[in-house]
Amino acid sequence: MSEQFTIGDRVRVRRAYPPGHVRAPYFTRGKTGVVTAIAGHYRNPEDLAYGRYDGEILPLYRVRFEQADLWAEYQGGPKDSTIVDVYENWLEPEKGGGR
């Protein structure tokens, strides 16, 4: 199964706010991070939540965000980060990222 992104790519979580069951955490929307791992391929949980068990199978990525990029007022250490598991349908290439 092919993936749109690979380890090291800079990606941005779509700035979208659809209704219903959504698995991209709100605090990541519109934020840029780096793919640190491809975590497998899974059915879109946003389909599964509504009983659609034959929906698309999506690559799942681990995306590392710098804390300072997530929170403008971040007070912790300069290297602190949050890694979030994000499905491919929520990611778009950041300038120079993607394939």
Place this chain on the structure above:
Amino acid sequence: MSSPDEHVHEHDHDHDHDHDRTCQPDIEDSPYSHYQVMAQALGEVLIDKGIITADELREQIEVQDSRSPAEGAKLIARAWTDPEFKAQFMADVNAAAESMGVPAGDIPIRAVENTAEVHNVIVCTLCSCYPRGLLGVPPDWYKSRAYRSRTVREPRAILAEFGTELPDDFEVRVHDSTADLRYIVLPMRPDGTDGMDEASLEALVSRDCMIGVSLPRRPKA
């Protein structure tokens, strides 16, 4: 000892005896939440329709309740003492657990390793995803809105409230397990444990250090 007939009381009898009736309420006397009602109803419907049996439902609850952080601690102690096992554990926790006879379940679990520069902590901001096969039922605080929102926003403040203070030049790495994977922290083996056997090491591995809000216990001097 005084018999009831003697009825020797130091206090007078004018006050009423409400305190005699304060007791722990039976489960049925606490209000049912919406989700408790829904869960109960779903279980009954699945059983009525013959999709699962009452015994299967009961057994699943029993299995869930039987898991405990002792399972995770066994794996951590083995990873501390056996480099080959550690490599397997870092690559595939479920397979490593299986090889020790610990059933970790079907949901893939990944280990994240603490080092002299990186401290890992686990949260699920969207719900309460947790490596139940290895740690059992999550503590209530893990499911709280405060832990879920503050761990990504101010992880060092959360760690400090759990008594864990880290130097600024450490990288605190928060793992938000919002999807199909679960995470467990492989803590650093504490200093002063060189001669200890696996069983003694297991006793140092607390639930909280595998979530990452704490560090392993120090060995008794």
